[in-house]
Amino acid sequence: MNKSSLQTFFLPDFCRVESVLMVVLVGELLAVIFTMLALPNVSNNWQLLGLYSISIQCISLPSVLILCLFRPTLARLSDIVAGFLSLMVILSMTFVYSNITLVYYYGGIFDLTEELQRQFFIKNLVVAGLIGSVLLRYFYLQQQYRKQIALESSARLEALQARIRPHFLFNSMNVIASLTRIDPRKAETAIEDLSDLIRATLDNKNELIHLKTELENGKKYLSIEVLRLGERLAVNWQVDDDCLSVMVPPLSVQPLLENAVYHGIQMVTKGGAIDIKIHKDDHLLFISVANPKQKNVHHKGQGIALNNISQRLEVLFGERAKLERKSTDSSYQVTMSIPLKRPLNTQPMIFNLR
Amino acid sequence: MKILVVDDEPLAQQRLKQLLSDIGSVESIYFANNGLESIESCQDNSPDLVLMDIRMPGMDGLEAAQHLSQIDSPPAIIFTTAYDEYALKAFDVSAVGYLLKPVRTEALEEAIKKSQKTQSSSAKHY
Numbered sequence: 001m002n003k004s005s006l007q008t009f010f011l012p013d014f015c016r017v018e019s020v021l022m023v024v025l026v027g028e029l030l031a032v033i034f035t036m037l038a039l040p041n042v043s044n045n046w047q048l049l050g051l052y053s054i055s056i057q058c059i060s061l062p063s064v065l066i067l068c069l070f071r072p073t074l075a076r077l078s079d080i081v082a083g084f085l086s087l088m089v090i091l092s093m094t095f096v097y098s099n100i101t102l103v104y105y106y107g108g109i110f111d112l113t114e115e116l117q118r119q120f121f122i123k124n125l126v127v128a129g130l131i132g133s134v135l136l137r138y139f140y141l142q143q144q145y146r147k148q149i150a151l152e153s154s155a156r157l158e159a160l161q162a163r164i165r166p167h168f169l170f171n172s173m174n175v176i177a178s179l180t181r182i183d184p185r186k187a188e189t190a191i192e193d194l195s196d197l198i199r200a201t202l203d204n205k206n207e208l209i210h211l212k213t214e215l216e217n218g219k220k221y222l223s224i225e226v227l228r229l230g231e232r233l234a235v236n237w238q239v240d241d242d243c244l245s246v247m248v249p250p251l252s253v254q255p256l257l258e259n260a261v262y263h264g265i266q267m268v269t270k271g272g273a274i275d276i277k278i279h280k281d282d283h284l285l286f287i288s289v290a291n292p293k294q295k296n297v298h299h300k301g302q303g304i305a306l307n308n309i310s311q312r313l314e315v316l317f318g319e320r321a322k323l324e325r326k327s328t329d330s331s332y333q334v335t336m337s338i339p340l341k342r343p344l345n346t347q348p349m350i351f352n353l354r
Numbered sequence: 355m356k357i358l359v360v361d362d363e364p365l366a367q368q369r370l371k372q373l374l375s376d377i378g379s380v381e382s383i384y385f386a387n388n389g390l391e392s393i394e395s396c397q398d399n400s401p402d403l404v405l406m407d408i409r410m411p412g413m414d415g416l417e418a419a420q421h422l423s424q425i426d427s428p429p430a431i432i433f434t435t436a437y438d439e440y441a442l443k444a445f446d447v448s449a450v451g452y453l454l455k456p457v458r459t460e461a462l463e464e465a466i467k468k469s470q471k472t473q474s475s476s477a478k479h480y
Contacts, residue, residue, distance in 0.1 A: 170436035171363070174455040178369035230364050266362070269388060269411040294411065
């Protein structure tokens with residue numbers, strides 16, 4: 001529970017170097033704005049800028065440190081309480097810093113009954129409070145926005161979940177019905193393979209799985225098709241070992257194999273071989289599936305499974321993932337390239353959640 | 355009764371063979387692997403009934419059925435398919451029946467009886 005509430009908490013993780021850098025930059029931006037507003041009534045603008053910079057950084061950096069340390073605790077509270085406490089942190093830091101300035105810069109003694117001092121404190125606290133509230137509100141809205149995007153993309157992914165082709169399901173059942181009398185052992189294996197495949201299509205908990213698992217599903221699928229098509233179907237695998245641990249979307253390779261059988265091998269009287277080649281470079285995993293096809297025949301529906309995969313790739317990896325089709329008179333080849341690392345594209349704005 | 359089983363899958367052919375031998379009353383069974391072979395087999399063996407798969411390489415079952423309906427004393431045709439997206443098209447080529455795989459023995463028996471009735475009734479016209 002802790003981990004998930006931390007991940008969805010609206011306050012960014014200020015312990016990260018990027019976040020601290022952004023805080024410093026935003027602080028400087030404010031310092032410049034305050035200095036500009038004071039122009040042209042001041043004699044030494046650079047000195048004023050320096051003063052504002054030090055003041056802002058001396059308030060914001062300790063606040064950020066405290067928020068960084070207490071983020072896990074704050075994440076367990078409700079958003080309103082956490083926001084209120086964060087604001088209190090900023091205000092306390094402002095109060096402490098104002099006090100230090102009063103004593104060491106102006107050489108005064110803390111006494112709120114003095115009109116000038118009272119104005120000094122009120123001004124500082126109001127400014128810090130307003131800016132703090134605006135920033136907290138911004139973080140909150142950004143978080144809501146990100147939640148929305150995450151929800152939408154997971155809903156889209158769910159809708160795009162690959163499904164088992166009814167043709168394949170019923171043909172497999174027919175094969176099994178036939179085998180129960182001829183070869184019960186084979187029928188048993190076929191039922192096990194088919195169960196695993198159906199489980200894989202129903203199971204949509206994981207957005208990414210190891211290529212190894214996906215290839216195992218593909219092999220189960222092909223072993224059923226080999227039963228069905230007999231000698232007409234041959235399969236050549238060429239998989240580099242270092243690719244097996246790469247993460248890929250579930251059911252990204254299996255539908256390519258299914259297409260190769262359904263639109264390719266099965267429609268060629270003599271049958272043929274499916275060639276599967278998988279390798280990677282520094283950034284991308286390349287999966288290519290090639291099959292013979294019947295000359296000059298275009299089958300409707302060929303694109304549905306492919307479009308489904310390419311849409312899922314887009315949701316998960318953005319534009320860096322690709323699906324290319326190459327068709328000649330007698331062969332068809334699909335090449336899919338998948339980035340080895342998932343981009344942080346679900347976190348589009350300045351601060352990152354994780 | 356002579357029956358021709360047309361299917362590109364060996365195990366699907368075996369399955370129908372099993373069911374037909376369960377039912378009995380079958381004089382002989384022939385096999386063809388695709389539409390083209392089914393036409394050849396019909397010319398050679400002149401079966402009474404054709405159990406025709408639809409999705410096959412080369413010539414599909416619908417096209418083969420169309421050709422078969424044009425020969426002299428055409429056989430009755432029952433389509434067998436795994437999924438019913440072709441059902442309406444199948445009746446365009448005047449099939450006697452339409453069976454979904456895996457086929458049930460009772461359904462096959464029923465379809466065969468129906469085909470015998472239609473054949474005998476069409477025979478009376480001549």
